[in-house]
Amino acid sequence: MSENVGRWLRDEIENAILSNEFAPGERLDEMVLASRFGVSRTPVREALMQLNAIGLIEIRPRRGAVVIDPGPHRIYEMFEVMAELEGLAGSLAARRLDEESRRVITAAHKRCEQSAKAGDSDAYYYDNEEFHKAIYAASRSDFLEEQCMQLHRRLRPYRRLQLRVRNRLSTSFSEHCGIVDAIFAGDGEEARRLLRTHVGIQGERFSDLVASMSTR
Amino acid sequence: MSENVGRWLRDEIENAILSNEFAPGERLDEMVLASRFGVSRTPVREALMQLNAIGLIEIRPRRGAVVIDPGPHRIYEMFEVMAELEGLAGSLAARRLDEESRRVITAAHKRCEQSAKAGDSDAYYYDNEEFHKAIYAASRSDFLEEQCMQLHRRLRPYRRLQLRVRNRLSTSFSEHCGIVDAIFAGDGEEARRLLRTHVGIQGERFSDLVASMSTR
DNA sequence: GCTGCCATTCTTGTATACACGAATATTGAC
DNA sequence: GTCAATATTCGTGTATACAAGAATGGCAGC
Structure with missing residues (x-):
């Protein structure tokens, strides 16, 4: 307590x-x-x-x-903002990357790889969270990190639902690979772009979300 | 009350x-x-x-x-996030613009023009606020609008200080013109780019901020 | 005269009491 | 039987009381 x-x-x-x-x-x-x-x-x-x-x-x-009942539309809006903030975090991380952050991101990325290959969606859920948090921290912007953490926390339940969707695990991990490459290459704009699409909810993923929300 | x-x-x-x-x-x-x-x-x-x-x-x-004493560095971080959110709002506004929003933005923009030409920094301060709020609303994302409003409110005191800087009034207004053009042209990416640079604090503007903070 | 310890005071944290508005049940009229 | 007016209950909003930890000041020892 x-x-x-x-x-x-x-x-x-x-x-x-x-x-x-x-x-x-x-x-x-x-x-x-x-x-x-x-x-x-x-x-x-x-x-x-x-x-x-x-x-x-x-x-x-x-x-x-x-x-409060956010409703699908508002949750979509929240993911939209989250995508933007994570994109910013990624671009800053790429520009400001230091040895420590590189180490933490690599470690989290490797854990994601293991969970994804094992098809363990619960483990991936946690490892994925650590991966994203590692990027927030690597942005070296305390305020941005706090905002990301707060929004991430609020969206946590819906993220979890999304991972249940077929193939989402391997898709997610392969997206991670691109993000890591961009950040480690110092390509901020590419990291931003990839994170935006990774986090955002496009096309059919929105109906997946709505469907999973109604049945929980 | x-x-x-x-x-x-x-x-x-x-x-x-x-x-x-x-x-x-x-x-x-x-x-x-x-x-x-x-x-x-x-x-x-x-x-x-x-x-x-x-x-x-x-x-x-x-x-x-x-x-809480944010300190110059954290305020810079807050402006950085604000720039990103306003950029998103602008890009959405450009894509989703309807007649009503166009009207409200135009009206606010015209009031900014008058205050800027009159060199009335206090009037411009309020009109500028309405201009930015009009863009938040035009994004048609309630959550984004709320986030923008909240952060805008917190940064309000520092914005005011910035307007005191020499030439900032006319510079700000000419930037507004470009933003309005991009939004009305439906060019979301251009609107985003312009708003990011308009809101963010680059180069000497950060030292202006620090200087004005220490003397208030 | 300075430092460390203890007592006192002051402020916060929690519980309780009371007041008032909203929701609900009851009663009476039609 | 239905509706409306009113009485009652219930839950929130605010004030006050009490408990406990932190800050402060004084006193003793060196």
Whole structure:
């Protein structure tokens, strides 16, 4: 547990929302949450305020908090922005790459290769995450890294669904190869282009997303 | 005043921070704020929690809240991300432009022209803001628009400082002209490119920023 | 006179109490 | 039986009370 109950609750409720335990549209009753976590309403409210500020829930005055339901279209928009930010991170990484970042990216890339070849979609899910985080860090822009991490976190559940789609694992990994090559070659614009298409949702992948969302 | 005290306080304190009334590094005492606004500590704390979540203040456990001091480097990073997001907004706007957006952009652009020709830097400051917001809206991506608005808001104080720099007014307006042309021509990539350079801080403009920050 | 330890004070973190608006159930009229 | 007006319940919004950790100041020892 974190040092104070408020933060701990914020993380707990955030996780519960992102893992779909609290479904979109669901009402979050302060007293129910308080008794569930064995605390009073005060830290619960503080946690809710923070989740409201980052856009995970909506607090309607005098009418309680509900989990925001982004809907397919908005999720598409979020991926669109994510693609742009990752593209920027990639281009900066290519320009600013140092030995340490190169090492971390290579390591994550190799783990992805193993999981992809093994066809282990769960393992790939985690390794892929580390790969992308390695690129954020390699951008050497703290603010960009934070923005990427935050958006990545929010999109995590949908990413996971996407990996279930047929052939997505090997396709994803081969895209990684190109990205790594571009970054290591110092070709920022190529890295940006490849990451944008890698992260963005084009064509049939959007209907895949919608389909997987409705059946979860 | 907003419907509930918590939100009102959040806006009040946010404005006070962005207008530099609460300086970076300054400690925000809950009781001082409470008595200043004539309320109890509870809504003050809720406001602080929200400001913490959006990264305007830092709450150190048991040690109170302080206004975050971004520092020149981080502000540069924020402009870098802003440039990228505005570039995306511009490219989407060019592709999706409808009559309504065209009208709003044209109107804002004309107001910029008047303020620029009059050399009225305060008027231009507001008109310029409306111009950029018009482009966010024209992107027809609600999420992108929100992200842009939020970051724009945070960078507002520094934008204002930049406009004070010699010749920046006319330079800015002539850049606007190119952006409008590209968007109206449906040239998304050109709009993106122009907006990126328009918003980003290159070369001497970074030292201008640093200089203006130290003397405010 | 300076340094380190302890007591005091001050501020934050959490719980509880109370007030008020919204949602809901109940009762009465038609 | 349906609808509307009203009473009741329920949950949020704010204030206050209490607990506990951090900052501060004083005192003793050197």
